Amino acid sequence: MEKISFRLSVVDDYPPVSTERVWAQKLTSGLFRIRNIPFYIMEVSLDDEVAVEVGTEGEYLFAEVKKESGNSTVRIIFFEAGVSEISAVLAAIVEMGGTWEGMSKRFFAVNVPEGVSLDNMLEFLDVCTEKEWLDYEFGMIRQ
Template sequence: MSESSERPVSASGAKLFKVAFDLEAEHADWPPVSVERLWGEKTDVRSEIKVVNTPFFVRGIAYGDLIRVRPDHERRELVFESFTLESGHSTIRVVFLRSGLRESVERRLRDAGCSWETAGGFENLLAVDIAPTINYGELRQWLAERVDSGDLEFQESAISAIHRSQLNSTS
């Protein structure tokens, strides 16, 4: 199978670029990769990219966030340099601890208005995008109940100011 030489485009028609995020080990076996590559589209600001997918392992970055990149000529790729501006979206990771739960969890996420990504090799993992319009306080409470029952674990990777304020008002 041959790969197309054309660069993919976003829903808005903008050309997409892969950005490499070098990851530091948090534990002996986490994250399970040393680099995660996310899609992004250029903005009008030099060396600035808008992230257009949800990270699995990168912390502190969510869909729509603006980041600064630098070219790494040795690696022949764009590399994350710094965070510029949050989009209002949040990112969490959901890890299933028991089989048979995925459908009900995905239904609850869909009903809340979330979207998510999956990756081959990580069948028990969802990278979940939480849009700014979603009440994260309610969703988080539901997830915490699933954690208490031993069904799943979740990790808050990037929680926006909008969603943090919802947590503060529910405590």
């Protein structure tokens, strides 16, 4: 596994970092398959195959997506009112066919695989938003 760096555009202090690094598997083709769910990146989703450039210090820098996985990325932040619901919400996401990774106790990135209904996932998150448990934003959406 290797790390690939993505440069981010920071607007009004968001995201809180100017670079995100994700794990990727080097393929025999020379491309890299993204192996973790991005937290801030808008250009890729889990399992996309990407080309890289080599930076001045030998690091891998994202160049472009070469093969889309069909997966979509959604990011969730839980509010105080939703802290007690985090486990149930994440379990429901998994039950619907999604996967997730946590950045902190309240911030999660969700992968919605190709073939899983993004509409159903968003309807569920909308209900949670109406209850003021959380808010969400889109990363790369492909469904």
